[in-house]
Amino acid sequence: MNLANKTALLTGPMDALLIGVGKALHEAGADILLGHLPSDEQAAIVAAGQIGARVIALTPDNPDSLALQIEAAGEIDICIIAPHSHLYKPFMEVTDAEWDTAISGNFEQALWLSQALARQWIKAGRGGRIIFLSSIAARLPLTHLSAPGTTLGALRALAKMAAVDLAPHDITVNVIELGWVDTPALPTEVRSHILDGTPTGRLIDPAEVGALCVFLASELASSITGETHTLDGGYSLTRSAGTEPLVRG
Amino acid sequence: MAGRLTGKVALVTGAGDPRSIGWGIAVALADEGADVIVNDINPAGLDTRVADLQAKGVRGLGIQGNIADVNAVEAMVAQGVAAFGRLDVLAANAGVIRWEHFLDITPQNARLVLDVNLKGTITCCRAAARQMIAQGEGGRIIITSSVQASMHFPVTPVYGATKHAMFPFVGTLALELAPHNITVNHIGPGWVRSALNDKAPDQQTAEGIEGNRQAVPLKRDGLPEEMGRAVAYYAGPDGAYVTGTYLRVDGGLGIGKYSI
Ligand SMILES: NC(=O)c1ccc[n+]([C@@H]2O[C@H](COP(=O)([O-])OP(=O)(O)OC[C@H]3O[C@@H](n4cnc5c(N)ncnc54)[C@H](O)[C@@H]3O)[C@@H](O)[C@H]2O)c1
Numbered sequence: 202m203n204l205a206n207k208t209a210l211l212t213g214p215m216d217a218l219l220i221g222v223g224k225a226l227h228e229a230g231a232d233i234l235l236g237h238l239p240s241d242e243q244a245a246i247v248a249a250g251q252i253g254a255r256v257i258a259l260t261p262d263n264p265d266s267l268a269l270q271i272e273a274a275g276e277i278d279i280c281i282i283a284p285h286s287h288l289y290k291p292f293m294e295v296t297d298a299e300w301d302t303a304i305s306g307n308f309e310q311a312l313w314l315s316q317a318l319a320r321q322w323i324k325a326g327r328g329g330r331i332i333f334l335s336s337i338a339a340r341l342p343l344t345h346l347s348a349p350g351t352t353l354g355a356l357r358a359l360a361k362m363a364a365v366d367l368a369p370h371d372i373t374v375n376v377i378e379l380g381w382v383d384t385p386a387l388p389t390e391v392r393s394h395i396l397d398g399t400p401t402g403r404l405i406d407p408a409e410v411g412a413l414c415v416f417l418a419s420e421l422a423s424s425i426t427g428e429t430h431t432l433d434g435g436y437s438l439t440r441s442a443g444t445e446p447l448v449r450g
Numbered sequence: 451m452a453g454r455l456t457g458k459v460a461l462v463t464g465a466g467d468p469r470s471i472g473w474g475i476a477v478a479l480a481d482e483g484a485d486v487i488v489n490d491i492n493p494a495g496l497d498t499r500v501a502d503l504q505a506k507g508v509r510g511l512g513i514q515g516n517i518a519d520v521n522a523v524e525a526m527v528a529q530g531v532a533a534f535g536r537l538d539v540l541a542a543n544a545g546v547i548r549w550e551h552f553l554d555i556t557p558q559n560a561r562l563v564l565d566v567n568l569k570g571t572i573t574c575c576r577a578a579a580r581q582m583i584a585q586g587e588g589g590r591i592i593i594t595s596s597v598q599a600s601m602h603f604p605v606t607p608v609y610g611a612t613k614h615a616m617f618p619f620v621g622t623l624a625l626e627l628a629p630h631n632i633t634v635n636h637i638g639p640g641w642v643r644s645a646l647n648d649k650a651p652d653q654q655t656a657e658g659i660e661g662n663r664q665a666v667p668l669k670r671d672g673l674p675e676e677m678g679r680a681v682a683y684y685a686g687p688d689g690a691y692v693t694g695t696y697l698r699v700d701g702g703l704g705i706g707k708y709s710i
Contacts, residue, residue, distance in 0.1 A: 342621025358614035
C-alpha cells in the first residue's frame with residue numbers, strides 16, 4: 202500500500218491515537234498535515250515533531266473561514282477526523298453545555314470539514330478519501346456514554362448519506378468505530394475490566410487503527426464507501442451493552 | 451369507561467397542528483383516558499386542541515414553547531406538573547426537517563435541525579425524567595424518530611443523522627433509567643401527510659405523492675392516529691416490559707432497508 206505523493210490531513214485531539222494514525226500514514230509515504238483547533242496549537246506542534254508533520258490551524262466550528270483555510274492548505278488527498286468529546290457521565294448529569302460540545306465536536310465539525318474538502322475536491326476534479334474515527338458507543342448503547350454515543354451515531358448516518366452523493370466524484374467516506382484504544386489517557390483501574398471483556402485480550406494499538414486507515418486511503422479500497430468498520434478486538438461481541446467500566450473500576 | 455391511561459398525565463411536544471403526528475398521539479392517549487398537555491412552538495392551534503381534548507372528557511392544557519430552548523422546556527414541565535400534579539408519559543415528538551444534500555447543507559439549517567431534533571429531544575427527555583424520578587413511580591418516554599432512523603435518504607442528511615442517533619440515545623437512556631422503572635422507546639413513522647412534508651421536493655406533484663405511496667408495501671400514507679396508537683401501546687400497561695426498542699409504523703417502507 203503506497204500513499205506516496207499523497208497528503209493526509211488529520212484532525213482531532215492531539216493524542217496518542219492521532220499520532221499513531223499519522224505515523225502509519227507517514228510510513229506508507231504520505232505527507233501529514235495536522236489540523237488543530239486554535240487552542241491546541243502547542244500540542245499540535247509537539248505531535249507534529251514526533252511524526253514529521255506540518256501543522257495548520259482550523260476553525261471547523263466556523264464553516265466560512267474553514268473553507269478558506271482548507272483552500273490555503275494546498276492539495277489534500279486524505280482526511281481523517283477524530284471526535285473531540287468522549288464524555289463519560291450519567292445522562293441525568295450531562296449539562297446543556299456538554300451536549301453542545303459533543304454535538305459540535307463529534308458531529309458538526311466533522312460535517313463542515315468533510316464538506317469543505319469534498320467541495321474543493323469536486324471543484325478541482327479530483328477524488329479523495331474521508332475517514333471518520335468514531336466509537337463503538339455509536340452502535341452499542343453503553344451506559345454513561347450517551348453524549349458520545351448519540352453524536353457519533355449521528356455521524357455514522359451522515360457518513361452513509363455523504364458516501365452516496367460523493368461516490369460519483371471518486372470520494373469515499375468511511376467510519377472506523379473503535380473499541381478501547383491503548384492510550385495514556387485510559388485510567389489504569391479500568392484496564393483490567395476492559396481486558397476481561399475483550400476476546401483478543403488486549404487493547405487496540407493506535408498503529409492498528411493507522412493500518413486500517415492506510416488501507417481505506419489506498420487505491421485498493423476505492424470501492425469501499427459508506428461502511429462502518431468495527432475495530433475493537435471483539436469487545437462489542439461480549440460486552441455489548443450496559444458496561445460501566447469506569448464505575449466498576 | 452376507564453381507559454388504560456386513566457389517571458395518567460402525558461406531555462406531547464409538537465402537537466398544535468391538527469394534521470400533525472403530535473396531535474395524533476395526543477388523541478390516542480386521551481382516548482385511553484390520559485390527561486394531556488400539548489406543546490407547540492406555534493400557539494395558533496393550542497386552544498382548539500385543548501377544547502378537543504376536554505370534549506373527550508379528559509383534562510387538556512396547551513403550553514406554547516420552543517423545545518430547543520432549555521429554559522422553556524424546564525418551564526413547560528414545571529407548568530404542566532403545577533397544573534396536573536404529575537407527569538407519567540413524555541411523547542418527545544416535535545421535529546423539523548430541511549432538504550439539502552450533503553454538499554449543500556447550510557449552517558443555518560443544520561443548526562435548526564440539530565437544535566430541535568437532537569438537543570430539543572434530549573432536553574425534553576432529561577426534564578421529564580427528572581420529574582418522573584422525583585415521583586418515584588416509573589414513567590414512559592416515547593420519542594418520535596422516523597423510518598429515517600434505519601434507512602437513509604441522502605436528500606435529508608442532517609435530519610436523518612438526528613433520527614438515526616436515537617438508536618444509541620434510546621438504548622443508553624433505557625439502560626440508565628431502567629432502575630427508576632422508566633421505559634424509553636422510539637417509533638419510526640413512514641409517510642404521514644402532515645405539514646412537515648408539504649415542502650418536500652417530491653411532494654410537489656401528484657406523481658411525486660403517488661410515487662411515494664407506491665414505494666410503501668401497504669400502498670398508502672400513515673395516519674397520525676396510527677402513530678399515536680403505537681405511542682399508546684408503549685405508554686400503557688401492555689408496554690410495561692418493553693424498553694430500548696424501535697417500532698417502525700411505516701406500512702413496510704423500511705423492510706429490508708436497515709442499512710445504517
Ligand atoms: N410526517 C412524516 O412523514 C414523518 C415521518 C417520520 C417522522 N416524522 C417525525 O414526526 C414528528 C412530528 O412530525 P409531523 O409530521 O407531525 O410534523 P409537523 O410539522 O406536522 O408537526 C410538528 C409540530 O412541531 C412543532 N414544532 C416545530 N419545532 C418546534 C419546537 N422547536 N418546539 C416545539 N414545537 C415545535 C411545529 O410547529 C408543528 O406543529 C417529527 O419529529 C418528525 O420528524 C414525521
